[in-house]
Amino acid sequence: MTDQSSSALLTDRYELTMLEGALHSGAAQRRTVFEMFARRLPESRRYGVVAGTGRFLEALADFRFDTAVLDYLSDAAVVDDRTVEWLADYRFTGDIWGYGEGESYFAGSPILVVEGGFAEAVVLETVALSIYNHDSAIASAASRMVRAAGGRPLIEMGSRRTHEMAAVAAARAAYICGFATSSNLEAGRRYGVPTAGTSAHSFTLLHDNERSAFAAQLEALGNGTTLLVDTYDVMRAVKTGIDLAGGELGAVRIDSGDLGVLASRVRALLDGYGATDTRIVVTGDLDEHSIQALAIAPVDGYGVGTSLVTGSGSPTASLVYKLVARSQSGEPGSPLSPVAKRSVGKPSKGGRKWPMRRLDGDGTATAELVYDHEPEPGPLDRPLLRKLVSRGEIVGAEPLSAARDRHERAMSELPVTAQQMSRGEPALPTRFEQRVSV
Amino acid sequence: MTDQSSSALLTDRYELTMLEGALHSGAAQRRTVFEMFARRLPESRRYGVVAGTGRFLEALADFRFDTAVLDYLSDAAVVDDRTVEWLADYRFTGDIWGYGEGESYFAGSPILVVEGGFAEAVVLETVALSIYNHDSAIASAASRMVRAAGGRPLIEMGSRRTHEMAAVAAARAAYICGFATSSNLEAGRRYGVPTAGTSAHSFTLLHDNERSAFAAQLEALGNGTTLLVDTYDVMRAVKTGIDLAGGELGAVRIDSGDLGVLASRVRALLDGYGATDTRIVVTGDLDEHSIQALAIAPVDGYGVGTSLVTGSGSPTASLVYKLVARSQSGEPGSPLSPVAKRSVGKPSKGGRKWPMRRLDGDGTATAELVYDHEPEPGPLDRPLLRKLVSRGEIVGAEPLSAARDRHERAMSELPVTAQQMSRGEPALPTRFEQRVSV
Numbered sequence: 001m002t003d004q005s006s007s008a009l010l011t012d013r014y015e016l017t018m019l020e021g022a023l024h025s026g027a028a029q030r031r032t033v034f035e036m037f038a039r040r041l042p043e044s045r046r047y048g049v050v051a052g053t054g055r056f057l058e059a060l061a062d063f064r065f066d067t068a069v070l071d072y073l074s075d076a077a078v079v080d081d082r083t084v085e086w087l088a089d090y091r092f093t094g095d096i097w098g099y100g101e102g103e104s105y106f107a108g109s110p111i112l113v114v115e116g117g118f119a120e121a122v123v124l125e126t127v128a129l130s131i132y133n134h135d136s137a138i139a140s141a142a143s144r145m146v147r148a149a150g151g152r153p154l155i156e157m158g159s160r161r162t163h164e165m166a167a168v169a170a171a172r173a174a175y176i177c178g179f180a181t182s183s184n185l186e187a188g189r190r191y192g193v194p195t196a197g198t199s200a201h202s203f204t205l206l207h208d209n210e211r212s213a214f215a216a217q218l219e220a221l222g223n224g225t226t227l228l229v230d231t232y233d234v235m236r237a238v239k240t241g242i243d244l245a246g247g248e249l250g251a252v253r254i255d256s257g258d259l260g261v262l263a264s265r266v267r268a269l270l271d272g273y274g275a276t277d278t279r280i281v282v283t284g285d286l287d288e289h290s291i292q293a294l295a296i297a298p299v300d301g302y303g304v305g306t307s308l309v310t311g312s313g314s315p316t317a318s319l320v321y322k323l324v325a326r327s328q329s330g331e332p333g334s335p336l337s338p339v340a341k342r343s344v345g346k347p348s349k350g351g352r353k354w355p356m357r358r359l360d361g362d363g364t365a366t367a368e369l370v371y372d373h374e375p376e377p378g379p380l381d382r383p384l385l386r387k388l389v390s391r392g393e394i395v396g397a398e399p400l401s402a403a404r405d406r407h408e409r410a411m412s413e414l415p416v417t418a419q420q421m422s423r424g425e426p427a428l429p430t431r432f433e434q435r436v437s438v
Numbered sequence: 439m440t441d442q443s444s445s446a447l448l449t450d451r452y453e454l455t456m457l458e459g460a461l462h463s464g465a466a467q468r469r470t471v472f473e474m475f476a477r478r479l480p481e482s483r484r485y486g487v488v489a490g491t492g493r494f495l496e497a498l499a500d501f502r503f504d505t506a507v508l509d510y511l512s513d514a515a516v517v518d519d520r521t522v523e524w525l526a527d528y529r530f531t532g533d534i535w536g537y538g539e540g541e542s543y544f545a546g547s548p549i550l551v552v553e554g555g556f557a558e559a560v561v562l563e564t565v566a567l568s569i570y571n572h573d574s575a576i577a578s579a580a581s582r583m584v585r586a587a588g589g590r591p592l593i594e595m596g597s598r599r600t601h602e603m604a605a606v607a608a609a610r611a612a613y614i615c616g617f618a619t620s621s622n623l624e625a626g627r628r629y630g631v632p633t634a635g636t637s638a639h640s641f642t643l644l645h646d647n648e649r650s651a652f653a654a655q656l657e658a659l660g661n662g663t664t665l666l667v668d669t670y671d672v673m674r675a676v677k678t679g680i681d682l683a684g685g686e687l688g689a690v691r692i693d694s695g696d697l698g699v700l701a702s703r704v705r706a707l708l709d710g711y712g713a714t715d716t717r718i719v720v721t722g723d724l725d726e727h728s729i730q731a732l733a734i735a736p737v738d739g740y741g742v743g744t745s746l747v748t749g750s751g752s753p754t755a756s757l758v759y760k761l762v763a764r765s766q767s768g769e770p771g772s773p774l775s776p777v778a779k780r781s782v783g784k785p786s787k788g789g790r791k792w793p794m795r796r797l798d799g800d801g802t803a804t805a806e807l808v809y810d811h812e813p814e815p816g817p818l819d820r821p822l823l824r825k826l827v828s829r830g831e832i833v834g835a836e837p838l839s840a841a842r843d844r845h846e847r848a849m850s851e852l853p854v855t856a857q858q859m860s861r862g863e864p865a866l867p868t869r870f871e872q873r874v875s876v
Contacts, residue, residue, distance in 0.1 A: 010602040012595065012621040014635030017659055021637065025654030027644050034640070059602070072627040080658075118644050125638075129598035130605055157450065160567035161754040163604035164448040164497070167568055183450040189510040197452030199459065200563075202472070202761035205777040206465050206556050216463030220518075221455055231779045306754060315748040316599040323640035339643040341669045 007059040008069050008090070011126045013078060019119050020083040028086075028119035029330030033352045036112035036132060036321045038105065042140050042314030044423035047414060049143045049407065050111050051173040052135030053101035057394050059127050065090050092120050096389035098396070099355075102139075102176045102407030103384065104414060106368045108430040109355040111136075111319070113385065118326065125321045133319050134166060137311035138173040141288070143407065144312070145304055146178035147419050148292040153180035153301045155196050157283065158309030170309045176403045180301075191400050198253075204231040211240050224250035226281055229266070230257065238266050242273045251279035251300065259284065260297040267298035287312050288421055322348050349432065355384040357413075357428075365413050368430045375433070445497040446507050446528070449564045451516060457557050458521040466524075466557035467768030471790045474550035474570060474759045476543065480578050480752030482861035485852060487581045487845065488549050489611040490573030491539035495832050497565050503528050530558050534827035536834070537793075540577075540614045540845030541822065542852060544806045546868045547793040549574075549757070551823065556764065563759045571757050572604060575749035576611040579726070581845065582750070583742055584616035585857050586730040591618035591739045593634050595721065596747030608747045614841045618739075629838055636691070642669040649678050662688035664719055667704070668695065676704050680711045689717035689738065697722065698735040705736035725750050726859055760786050787870065793822040795851075795866075803851050806868045813871070 022028035041048050065073075065087040074084050094116020105111050112128065114121045145154060156174040159167035171187035181196035182188070188195040199217055207213035214227055214237075223245040229237035229252045241249050252270075254262050259282040270278045282294065283303035291302050311317075327334035338350030354371045359380045368384075369375075377383050388396030411418070418427035460466035479486050503511075503525040512522050532554020543549050550566065552559045583592060594612040597605035609625030619634035620626070626633040637655055645651035652665055652675075661683040667675035667690045679687050690708075692700050697720040708716050720732065721741035729740055749755075765772035776789030792809045797818045807819070815821050826834030849856070856865035 007602070009624040009627055010597070010605065011623050012597055012635050013623055013626075013633045014621065014637055016623070017635060018637050018641045021641060021651075021655045021658040022644060024658035025645065025650065027654070030644060032640075032644065069627070073623075076626060076633070078623065078626075078633065118640075122640060125640075126598050127602055130600060130602035133599050134601040134604070159448070159450055160564050160759075161571050162568060163572040163601055163607055164445070164565055164568035165603035166572070166601035167448065169601055183452065185449050185451055185454070185511075185516065186447040188451075188514060188516075189447055189507070195451045195514070195516065197450050197455060199452055199456050201779045202470075202556075202560060202563075203456045203459060205761045205779060206460060206468060206470065206764055207463065208766075212463065213459075216465070217459045220459040220462035233780075310753045315753045316744060321598075323643045326644055328646075341639045341643060342671075 006064050006066055006069055007062040007127055008065045009072070010059070010130060011123065015123045015125055016073070016079050016083065016087070018122055019086070020079045022118055023083055023086060026330070028117065030118050031327040031330070031334065031336060032116065032118045032121050032323055033325040033336060034114040034121050034125070034321055035110035035324050035353060036128065036319050037110050038107050038317060038319050040107050040318055041426055042137060042311065042317060045140065045144070046418045046420055046424065046427040047104045047106065048136060048317065049139035049177060050099045050103045050105050050136055051101055051139035051176055051403070052132040053098055053388065054397065054400065054403065055135060055169060055172070056128055056131045057388060057397050059131060060092060060124070060389065061394060063090070063092065063124065063127065086119070090120070090123070091392060092116065092124065092389065093392040094120060094389070095387070095391065097385040098388050099384050100386050100406050101403035102410060104410045106426050106428050106430045108349070108432070109368050109370050109384070110353050113352065117330070129319060129321050133317045135169055135173045136317040136319065137314055138170045138309065139177050140317065141312035141314065142174040142177035142179060142308060143411070144288040144421065145291055145308065147411070148288040148421060149302055150295060152299065154178070155180065155281070155301060155303040156182040156184070156308055157197070157303045158305035159184045161306045162309035167309065172400065174308055175400065177407055178404070193400070198226045199228050201228065201231045204228065210237055211244070214240055214244055218245050223248040226251040226253050228253045228255060230255050234262055234266065235269060238269050242270070242275050247273070247275040247277060249275060249278045251281050253281045253283060253303070255284045259299070260294055263294070263297045263299050292421055324348070324350055325352050357382045357384055359413065363413060364415055365428055368428045369433050370430060371433045373435045444502050444504055444507055445500040445565050446503045447510070448497070448568060449561060453561045453563055454511070454517050454521065454525070456560055457524070458517045460556055461521055461524060464768070466555065468556050469765040469768075469772065469774060470554065470556045470559050470761055471763040471774060472552040472559050472563070472759055473548035473762050473791065474566065474757055475548050476545050476755060476757050478545050478756055479864055480575060480749065480755060483578065483582070484856045484858055484862065484865040485542045485544065486574060486755065487577035487615060488537045488541045488543050488574055489539055489577035489614055489841070490570040491536055491826070492835065492838065492841065493573060493607060493610070494566055494569045495826060495835050497569060498530060498562070498827065499832060501528070501530065501562065501565065524557070528558070528561070529830060530554060530562065530827065531830040532558060532827070533825070533829065535823040536826050537822050538824050538844050539841035540848060542848045544864050544866050544868045546787070546870070547806050547808050547822070548791050551790065555768070567757060567759050571755045573607055573611045574755040574757065575752055576608045576747065577615050578755065579750035579752065580612040580615035580617060580746060581849070582726040582859065583729055583746065585849070586726040586859060587740055588733060590737065592616070593618065593719070593739065593741040594620040594622070594746055595635070595741045596743035597622045599744045600747035605747065610838065612746055614838065615845055616842070631838075636664045637666050639666065639669045642666065648675055649682070652678055652682055656683050661686040664689040664691050666691045666693060668693050672700055672704065673707060676707050680708070680713055685711070685713040685715060687713060687716045689719050691719045691721060691741070693722045697737070698732055701732070701735040701737050730859055762786070762788050763790050795820045795822055797851065801851060802853055803866055806866045807871050808868060809871045811873045
């Protein structure tokens with residue numbers, strides 16, 4: 001179920017049958033440029049957030065066709081022997097550039113650029129899209145929740161509402177965007193995401209009564225723990241908690257009912273007992289809108305589950321991976337020509353692109369410029385592509401904290417309209433800039 | 439990214455801190471019954487489909503706290519030493535019953551019943567919910583698409599729109615519900631799901647022109663292949679395909695535009711050339727509604743991506759895992775008492791439950807009966823729980839084909855209202871039946 005040593009079969013069959021066809025026609029060695037971009041932002045939001053870069057680089061390192069994988073491809077007659085032989089030696093040897101992880105993005109701009117032979121670049125399509133589409137969808141929702149929470153900490157707790165491995169990636173993406181903690185232990189072990197969590201209703205129901213459950217929890221986990229107070233009667237449970245732990249009680253969690261009203265009543269009760277430092281955490285089907293609606297309630301933290309791991313209405317980021325240029329032949333030095341399909345309703349812009357963010361004198365972003373040539377950045381321009389892979393070698397790996405820091409910087413640079421929770425136009429326009437022929 | 443030998447950390451931190459608290463209070467050894475059920479069906483649909491059973495049993499077998507996992511729990515101070523020691527020996531020793539995989543389900547009825555000590559049962563909560571919530575959401579959407587397609591084959595091709603491991607599980611769930619094939623190679627290798635796929639626009643764009651791309655594909659993959667005909671001009675591409683392969687051309691795929699209109703024109707063109715056996719496959723943001731709308735178009739198959747892997751609007755199944763009964767002490771033979779929380783808006787029914795489907799004389803289901811005691815099934819009743827785990831031993835594993843067969847039987851038994859694509863009432867009412875005291 002979860003064991004997976006190679007990422008090579010996390011791939012659509014047609015990537016390999018295209019490879020077979022291209023080996024047959026001789027076009028497999030043509031030099032190509034593939035770009036990943038979003039046709040649109042999720043749900044008419046103001047910005048998107050790039051996530052998945054680090055996971056994609058891990059998947060690239062694991063993208064190897066070992067004997068077990070090759071045997072499957074032969075036995076199931078997915079491709080012919082020649083293609084199987086080619087895959088046995090597979091190593092990506094080209095170059096990859098991408099937006100830094102945690103960066104904001106806008107429609108049309110390439111967040112990933114893969115340059116290499118057709119054969120080696122096309123087979124990465126599915127796994128690259130899977131990772132970026134999932135992680136960017138979660139990140140794009142998470143970032144809005146962090147904005148809506150206005151500095152109050154957020155706990156990611158959606159593992160149970162999504163695929164068990166997607167849960168780990170979701171916790172990682174949420175952390176990049178400023179979530180304080182996650183309930184997911186594997187995200188803690190694998191990525192160093194701080195974990196949190198104390199108890200559920202079942203713990204209270206297991207014991208003879210609420211008091212003995214609370215006493216057990218306080219004794220085992222210390223007075224700084226968070227007591228879940230809505231199994232029976234919220235106000236009575238809060239009193240029991242204070243009775244047992246006094247003003248040292250860390251926090252209480254309310255998981256149902258009118259959270260704003262209950263938080264106010266609980267705050268008054270806690271303060272009345274002198275428990276002014278005891279925090280109030282609310283959970284229960286929260287999304288960015290309900291978080292924002294609780295801004296005036298005396299809430300000290302939010303736990304978010306379902307809406308986070310399902311991208312709050314946009315569970316996938318609509319990213320595509322398109323061939324935009326290719327050489328006429330497989331000879332070294334053969335020049336790249338732009339290509340694009342003409343399908344109705346899904347037009348693509350041919351040719352390699354270089355994205356750059358333009359800032360004004362106050363450091364506020366004003367546009368996403370996408371050039372058809374490598375531009376000279378002016379003093380207020382910030383080129384957006386980082387080198388991730390150089391001649392097959394991964395050079396762009398970075399600690400998760402770097403992505404988290406980048407996201408914070410990227411947010412501080414966007415115009416205030418980016419903070420709007422309502423649907424509407426992107427916070428930055430994407431402008432395609434063509435080279436002026438002299 | 440994808441390597442994962444143990445499933446034990448695919449778990450919320452609070453499962454383990456509750457365990458620590460219960461070891462402390464002595465309640466850890468109390469006998470408990472947890473039930474998994476849906477508070478509601480996804481999106482006011484007529485029925486849901488249980489999926490994930492087989493994957494859950496695999497995860498259960500892998501649920502072991504090995505040295506690396508235990509070291510993390512100690513180093514990160516997630517739980518105390520005593521709890522770490524307890525986890526080192528973890529083996530589930532209790533009993534589990536569940537709906538058969540592929541079965542239809544309705545709100546309130548337990549699709550999984552876990553009986554064992556609190557400690558051993560509570561720690562399974564997160565991974566069980568992750569698997570069932572994801573897989574059942576996908577299956578519930580997939581089943582409707584299969585109904586909408588009315589016998590025409592469906593290809594699952596959504597891997598690129600969801601997390602790379604969720605993609606494998608989605609392909610599996612879709613196959614259970616009657617999809618013919620999947621694009622996902624790992625689903626082929628791991629679960630034996632038949633795979634399909636031929637080429638993308640990039641293959642056509644790679645070559646000097648459409649004709650040379652088609653020729654390469656036909657030579658490599660044979661005339662039975664499917665040509666993608668909408669890179670430039672659909673009608674011209676179809677003519678090129680026929681020109682190269684004649685009436686032996688397997689199929690053409692249309693991925694954009696007004697699919698109904700194009701399919702009719704392409705059919706006429708193909709028939710005009712005598713290519714009456716060449717099939718027409720349509721793809722491009724299809725869901726159950728657009729599939730149904732194409733019923734009168736001359737379409738021979740549908741490829742479905744995004745809407746399948748995102749559960750067509752319901753990416754998670756709202757399943758919960760609740761403590762419904764527990765013993766007063768850890769002594770063998772201590773009787774089970776029903777328990778339930780009283781949280782506002784989220785009421786639960788305490789006590790263990792036994793679900794049964796009632797059929798009429800024609801073999802059509804009329805109700806989902808949920809008993810508070812083990813009932814005597816009448817001649818028209820079908821008990822819904824299968825034994826999955828007996829005293830820790832997995833006894834309910836079965837080949838994927840068994841789930842696929844069960845789904846087909848389950849569909850034939852539901853009343854015709856189940857086939858309605860519109861939102862509305864469940865096809866069967868859930869009725870809670872209490873023991874009559876004599």
